[in-house]
Amino acid sequence: MKTAFTLALLAALAALINQFAPTVFFDMQLMLGGSVAVFALLHFGWPGLLVGITALGVTALRWGHPFELMIGTLFLVWLKIFLDRINGGRDHQDNGRIVLAAIAFWLTAGIGLEVAAFHFRFGVGVTSALVLAFKEAATGMINVTLGLLVYIITGALPLRRTDTTIPVRGAVSVIVLL
Numbered sequence: 001m002k003t004a005f006t007l008a009l010l011a012a013l014a015a016l017i018n019q020f021a022p023t024v025f026f027d028m029q030l031m032l033g034g035s036v037a038v039f040a041l042l043h044f045g046w047p048g049l050l051v052g053i054t055a056l057g058v059t060a061l062r063w064g065h066p067f068e069l070m071i072g073t074l075f076l077v078w079l080k081i082f083l084d085r086i087n088g089g090r091d092h093q094d095n096g097r098i099v100l101a102a103i104a105f106w107l108t109a110g111i112g113l114e115v116a117a118f119h120f121r122f123g124v125g126v127t128s129a130l131v132l133a134f135k136e137a138a139t140g141m142i143n144v145t146l147g148l149l150v151y152i153i154t155g156a157l158p159l160r161r162t163d164t165t166i167p168v169r170g171a172v173s174v175i176v177l178l
Helices: 002-019 033-044 046-063 066-086 090-095 097-122 126-156 168-177
Strands: 023-025
Touching: 002 033, 002 046, 033 046, 033 066, 033 126, 046 066, 066 097, 066 126, 090 097, 090 126, 097 126
Parallel strands: none
Antiparallel strands: none
């Protein structure tokens, strides 16, 4: 019950963050609710995906881009599969490799999917679609970095565990990206 309530609060926070996303330039907004989703994935595992779907749903409704819900969900599913199968499970989540998994997703699939979606769905020119795709990739990287940072900080709090050491590799990854 406590987990469900916490997930509901995190989903509400992610939706609120995406609803009031900061505009960076040229009417491009950074939907940072995904950082809450990444934290939820790291902390709660698969149920954290619901937080991400909530944040992505707000993005899809707000901008009228239903493909963002699909691509974003694919991104979060990839991150969770990476954490479970490739990175070594729950004991190694804070080592910073999730950042490499995010880079791999955007370089191999994410940017191409975004370009195709913007070009074929909205008729945006390929160059403009590529710019939008790179913005989405940058936002995804920021979200992973912020989500990992919050996870590392909360993991270092004495409330959660007795060993309050901060993982050096994960902390370095976050600092370098920020």
